[in-house]
Amino acid sequence: MSQFSRLVRIARTDFSYFFRTKWLMAVLISLSLSDMLVVGLVYTRLIPASTAIGSSYFQFLVPGIVVVGLFSAATDTGRRIWLALREGVIQYYLTLPIRTRGLVGAYIISGGLGGIVYSGALLIIAYLSLILFKAPIPIQGILYALILIPFLFVLSTGIAGLAAFFASVSRRGEMYWVYAQALQVSMVTISTVFYPAQTIAQYLPAPIATIAEYNPLSLAAGVLRNSAFGGNALETSALASLLATSLPLATIGALAYWIILRTIRLKGKP
Numbered sequence: 001m002s003q004f005s006r007l008v009r010i011a012r013t014d015f016s017y018f019f020r021t022k023w024l025m026a027v028l029i030s031l032s033l034s035d036m037l038v039v040g041l042v043y044t045r046l047i048p049a050s051t052a053i054g055s056s057y058f059q060f061l062v063p064g065i066v067v068v069g070l071f072s073a074a075t076d077t078g079r080r081i082w083l084a085l086r087e088g089v090i091q092y093y094l095t096l097p098i099r100t101r102g103l104v105g106a107y108i109i110s111g112g113l114g115g116i117v118y119s120g121a122l123l124i125i126a127y128l129s130l131i132l133f134k135a136p137i138p139i140q141g142i143l144y145a146l147i148l149i150p151f152l153f154v155l156s157t158g159i160a161g162l163a164a165f166f167a168s169v170s171r172r173g174e175m176y177w178v179y180a181q182a183l184q185v186s187m188v189t190i191s192t193v194f195y196p197a198q199t200i201a202q203y204l205p206a207p208i209a210t211i212a213e214y215n216p217l218s219l220a221a222g223v224l225r226n227s228a229f230g231g232n233a234l235e236t237s238a239l240a241s242l243l244a245t246s247l248p249l250a251t252i253g254a255l256a257y258w259i260i261l262r263t264i265r266l267k268g269k270p
Contacts, residue, residue: 006098010106011113017080018073018114025118028072032122035065036129062126063224064193066119067217071188073118074156075180077111078163082176085168094265104164104258108250111160112153119152123228130229138231145228151239155216155246159187161253168260192218216245 018025036058044058084090093103123145130137166179190212192200197218201209212218219242226232 003099003102006096007102007106007109010093010098010103011110014080014084014107014110015113018076018110018117028069028118029121029125032065032069033125033129035068036062036126059130059229060196060225061194062129063229064221066122066126066224067193067221068188069122070115070119070152070156070220071159071184071217074111074115074159075163075183076114077107077160078167078176078180081107081164081167082170090261091264094261100258100261100265101254103261104254107164107257108157108161108254111163112157115156115159116149116153119156120149126229137229141228141231144231144234145224147234148223148228151223151242151246152220154243154250155220158216158246158249158253159183161250161257163253165253165256165260168257187215187217191215191221193221214241214245216242216249219245 039061043061044056081090090103094100127137127142162183163180166183167176170176170179190208192212192215197209197213200212204212219238223234223238223242226238227234
């Protein structure tokens with residue numbers, strides 16, 4: 001059996017656990033749906049339409065909720081890895097004839113797939129919600145959404161890589177969630193997921209506004225708003241920026257996780 005086939009089998013095994021936590025996925029989808037239908041609709045009545053948000057805040061928020069869903073599912077990789085470390089599953093994998101980088105790749109790919117599946121489900125729900133409230137949905141936007149999947153996958157693997165690293169250095173389960181919350185604050189809160197870039201620049205210091213504008217979650221939400229929900233043609237520059245900010249996350253996460261697993265292989269503990 002080749003190294004690649006072993007990587008695929010481990011990734012498939014870990015990915016299967018994503019579907020075994022149906023209660024967790026149901027809760028997360030319910031929370032995302034409540035954000036769309038409750039927060040989005042209420043705020044739409046409070047926030048007037050403008051060029052910054054488009055025709056309504058509801059249409060501005062829905063793509064952002066899809067991106068937040070991708071983030072949540074990708075960070076769930078860390079929870080599975082922490083459990084695998086504490087239950088000896090990863091230690092068992094390290095005794096198999098598979099390279100450390102193969103094991104790293106398997107877990108990060110699995111996390112990326114989880115993010116795509118979850119955000120894909122939210123994307124369908126988002127389209128149905130917009131149809132329900134008679135918001136215009138361009139037909140070509142669905143095609144653009146399909147084209148965006150590989151780019152969103154790269155973003156999801158980057159987030160999964162960071163989650164894997166935080167899980168590896170967490171001695172206790174609650175510490176992982178501390179790290180995960182810090183990651184959420186830095187990536188979700190400081191972004192244009194919930195607020196347009198013009199509003200952030202108006203109320204926050206310029207460096208924070210710049211970070212929010214070039215946050216990969218902001219870029220992903222912007223592309224979804226413009227193309228998948230707006231029907232405008234995909235911009236090469238926007239896709240290039242999304243890749244340029246997502247690939248470093250995946251590289252840093254994979255490298256850090258590889259160092260942790262290498263240490264476990266050599267010393268028996270991180």
